[in-house]
Amino acid sequence: MDIARLEAIARGCRVQIERMLTHAGSGHPGGSNSVADLLVALYFGRLRVDPKRPDWPDRDRVILSKGHAVPALYAAMSRAGFFPESQLISLRKLGSPLQGHPDRNALPGIEAATGSLGQGLSIALGEALGLKMAGSPARVYCILGDGEIQEGQVWEAAMSGPKLGQPSHPLDNLCAILDYNKIQLDGFVTDILDLEPVVAKWQAFGWAVQEIDGHNFAQIGKALDQAEATKGKPSFIVANTVKGKGVPWMENNPEWHGKAPKPQEAIRAIRDLLGVSEAAWDEYLTRDSATKAVVDELAALEKT
Numbered sequence: 001m002d003i004a005r006l007e008a009i010a011r012g013c014r015v016q017i018e019r020m021l022t023h024a025g026s027g028h029p030g031g032s033n034s035v036a037d038l039l040v041a042l043y044f045g046r047l048r049v050d051p052k053r054p055d056w057p058d059r060d061r062v063i064l065s066k067g068h069a070v071p072a073l074y075a076a077m078s079r080a081g082f083f084p085e086s087q088l089i090s091l092r093k094l095g096s097p098l099q100g101h102p103d104r105n106a107l108p109g110i111e112a113a114t115g116s117l118g119q120g121l122s123i124a125l126g127e128a129l130g131l132k133m134a135g136s137p138a139r140v141y142c143i144l145g146d147g148e149i150q151e152g153q154v155w156e157a158a159m160s161g162p163k164l165g166q167p168s169h170p171l172d173n174l175c176a177i178l179d180y181n182k183i184q185l186d187g188f189v190t191d192i193l194d195l196e197p198v199v200a201k202w203q204a205f206g207w208a209v210q211e212i213d214g215h216n217f218a219q220i221g222k223a224l225d226q227a228e229a230t231k232g233k234p235s236f237i238v239a240n241t242v243k244g245k246g247v248p249w250m251e252n253n254p255e256w257h258g259k260a261p262k263p264q265e266a267i268r269a270i271r272d273l274l275g276v277s278e279a280a281w282d283e284y285l286t287r288d289s290a291t292k293a294v295v296d297e298l299a300a301l302e303k304t
Helices: 003-024 029-045 067-080 085-090 120-133 152-160 198-204 217-229 263-274 281-287 289-302
Strands: 061-064 140-145 174-180 208-213 235-240
Touching: 003 029, 003 067, 003 085, 003 217, 003 263, 003 289, 029 061, 029 067, 029 140, 029 174, 029 217, 061 067, 061 120, 067 085, 120 140, 120 152, 120 174, 174 217, 198 208, 198 235, 208 217, 217 235, 263 289, 281 289
Parallel strands: 061 140, 140 174, 174 235, 208 235
Antiparallel strands: none
């Protein structure tokens, strides 16, 4: 695993998240930034997919149950070759395939429409069972939000997962991943409906549970390896993440759950993501033409 490469891709995806949300004027930067590393680890170090054949029957499936974080998925998919990066700025525009929540009918490569929270894991169970019964080697990865798993349907799926398909078709081809950034729409998860002890709960339902740092690519890779090696039951990875990861003034701040940055805020966020000081910014842009093009584009938005 080339960790430096994955970190660079994730950094680029976060830059694109700020860019597309600013163009859209709406969206969810906090949860998109928190889940970016998990999606990059999947798309660039794990999945059996072919961007030229997004309907390949034996492809691995990613179901982003926390559909509001889809800018992170779009950024990863464009980088992986599913569609041109230039298309990202059409996010949330009328007629664009890049809707504010995933739409499988609009964009090839999207596996499920997940605009309503709490439904993704049930969809993933059905996908995993169908693939098992068909004898397919494909795996299913379902990414959940922490506020989302307060939904009752998630717990029905959690109870069902280890039992479906038994004994002939156990769902060991399913790996659910919790983007545990500790913040939901209205504030901190612990203040609204505490999930703890989340690890013990999923273990009690019969899942193979691991807990990791969701921004550490070595830990993510090891956890995915272990999930793939687990037989007889589905896997659940509790990935501890940071809401707004990479932008210090967005991190752990509920305000940035569902508020798009304005152009100058996006430029500042990009500078922070790239780790460039304000004093060195102008010089940096003279050496990085791609970033300068994004910054100029965003600056022009402010004048419109």
